[in-house]
Amino acid sequence: MHNENQPLIFELSKSGRVGYSLPELDVEEVSLEEVIPSDYLRTEDADLPEVSELDIMRHYTALSRRNHGVDSGFYPLGSCTMKYNPKINENVARIAGFAHVHPLQEEETAQGAMELLFDLQEHLKEITGMDEVTLQPAAGAHGEWTGLMMIRAYHEANGDFNRTKVIVPDSAHGTNPASATVAGLETITVKSDENGLVDLEDLKRVVDSDVAALMLTNPNTLGLFEQHILEMASIIHDAGGKLYYDGANLNAVLSKARPGDMGFDVVHLNLHKTFTGPHGGGGPGSGPVGVKEDLIPYLPKPVLVKTDTGYHFDYNRPQSIGRVKPFYGNFGINVRAYTYIRSMGPDGLKAVTEYAVLNANYMMRRLEPFYDLPYKQHCKHEFVLSGRRQKKLGVRTLDIAKRLLDFGYHPPTIYFPLNVEEAIMIEPTETESKETLDEFINIMIQIAKEAEENPEIVQEAPHYTVVKRLDETTAARKPILRFEKQ
Ligand SMILES: *Cc1c(COP(=O)(O)O)cnc(C)c1O
Numbered sequence: 001m002h003n004e005n006q007p008l009i010f011e012l013s014k015s016g017r018v019g020y021s022l023p024e025l026d027v028e029e030v031s032l033e034e035v036i037p038s039d040y041l042r043t044e045d046a047d048l049p050e051v052s053e054l055d056i057m058r059h060y061t062a063l064s065r066r067n068h069g070v071d072s073g074f075y076p077l078g079s080c081t082m083k084y085n086p087k088i089n090e091n092v093a094r095i096a097g098f099a100h101v102h103p104l105q106e107e108e109t110a111q112g113a114m115e116l117l118f119d120l121q122e123h124l125k126e127i128t129g130m131d132e133v134t135l136q137p138a139a140g141a142h143g144e145w146t147g148l149m150m151i152r153a154y155h156e157a158n159g160d161f162n163r164t165k166v167i168v169p170d171s172a173h174g175t176n177p178a179s180a181t182v183a184g185l186e187t188i189t190v191k192s193d194e195n196g197l198v199d200l201e202d203l204k205r206v207v208d209s210d211v212a213a214l215m216l217t218n219p220n221t222l223g224l225f226e227q228h229i230l231e232m233a234s235i236i237h238d239a240g241g242k243l244y245y246d247g248a249n250l251n252a253v254l255s256k257a258r259p260g261d262m263g264f265d266v267v268h269l270n271l272h273k274t275f276t277g278p279h280g281g282g283g284p285g286s287g288p289v290g291v292k293e294d295l296i297p298y299l300p301k302p303v304l305v306k307t308d309t310g311y312h313f314d315y316n317r318p319q320s321i322g323r324v325k326p327f328y329g330n331f332g333i334n335v336r337a338y339t340y341i342r343s344m345g346p347d348g349l350k351a352v353t354e355y356a357v358l359n360a361n362y363m364m365r366r367l368e369p370f371y372d373l374p375y376k377q378h379c380k381h382e383f384v385l386s387g388r389r390q391k392k393l394g395v396r397t398l399d400i401a402k403r404l405l406d407f408g409y410h411p412p413t414i415y416f417p418l419n420v421e422e423a424i425m426i427e428p429t430e431t432e433s434k435e436t437l438d439e440f441i442n443i444m445i446q447i448a449k450e451a452e453e454n455p456e457i458v459q460e461a462p463h464y465t466v467v468k469r470l471d472e473t474t475a476a477r478k479p480i481l482r483f484e485k486q
Pocket of ligand 1: 079080139140141142173175217246248249270285287
């Protein structure tokens with residue numbers, strides 16, 4: 001990487017240098033004291049860097065080149081779907097009518113934006129096989145919590161106040177038990193069997209009249225499709241519970257299978273994963289929730305409806321769990337997802353799944369001779385290797401991840417899921433070419449060989465990055481917040 005010694009912006013600073021030029025003042029000058037109460041005024045000048053426009057331009061451009069994103073390199077982060085974000089989405093989201101619409105505008109003046117949202121809901125209903133969809137939740141975990149609050153409201157409306165347990169398999173995404181807790185429910189864990197799937201006997205053992213719901217991540221965090229969903233659905237429904245589908249990773253089943261047809265009562269989607277919204281870094285997400293008929297009364301309000309007089313927000317929902325997000329979700333992300341669905345069309349969305357699954361299986365089988373593969377069956381959109389063979393050679397999964405940085409890759413997810421020793425969880429995504437997959441596979445093979453022949457090179461990686469190996473504990477506990485002037 002070039003520009004090893006990129007100075008801090010404060011080090012570039014030269015007293016009196018400015019990055020702007022303003023015309024002569026042509027109105028009467030007003031002193032700050034006249035407009036701002038003195039209590040709020042600084043007593044000393046703020047310590048800001050003083051640089052020219054060109055200096056600052058180059059500074060941030062250089063910094064941006066050190067960043068890793070989907071647009072700059074392969075990013076096989078399992079459980080997160082870091083796939084390419086088509087630029088047509090950005091063009092559409094920037095159309096003035098969408099970009100400048102104000103959330104407090106009168107409904108009559110925002111009919112086009114509301115039509116887009118309504119239409120998106122209709123597409124998501126079709127895609128998931130559900131009866132109604134809300135676009136309010138801002139992320140996947142937020143959707144989970146919203147869905148569980150609806151399930152809770154449903155049971156309480158039936159006088160079922162003792163349904164407080166949510167069954168979550170140990171192969172679920174980590175947000176599932178967290179959402180159950182935040183929704184005021186108790187999590188009961190069911191074990192996986194030797195194939196990495198929910199153990200039906202263990203499930204039967206924990207199901208009782210106090211079950212509110214089963215939350216299923218499908219494919220589970222091992223990237224495996226749960227084989228016994230219909231049995232699980234009848235076990236839970238017979239006990240009076242509801243079925244929740246964590247559909248964050250819908251690119252594994254999109255256009256092939258629908259949660260609604262499998263017996264699920266609630267599903268959330270991650271538009272910032274499957275439907276190409278950019279994410280990461282805590283940016284805006286969108287976690288729509290779809291429900292079956294008997295949960296519709298509990299949807300967050302307002303509900304976006306279409307009537308003879310156009311699109312409206314319906315607040316007259318006496319059984320609603322209430323509002324879960326200001327306004328109506330993250331509009332910009334919803335515009336991007338809508339653009340994606342419309343530009344792909346039904347055949348395109350089917351190809352998404354086929355390539356996501358093909359790419360993951362191709363990579364898994366090519367890496368299988370070099371890394372341990374704890375679960376041997378075909379995977380869906382992602383797979384989990386174990387670095388235990390390399391660990392015996394003194395090379396940990398963390399070292400392998402660091403070594404990948406030397407080759408310009410964002411490492412996969414590591415040490416998750418917890419039930420796999422030295423886990424390496426890879427999601428290639430459907431948007432990568434075979435050449436990109438092959439290059440990454442070859443580097444992974446090279447690292448496995450290095451672990452055998454020259455382990456230090458892996459243990460001491462990265463060697464070619466701007467910042468070498470960090471002491472992660474100190475970096476987390478004592479982040480350097482700013483440069484102190486000498
Ligand atoms: C990413 C993910 C979530 C959580 O989504 P956020 O938008 O990060 O809150 C939940 N479940 C699964 C399976 C996921 O992959």
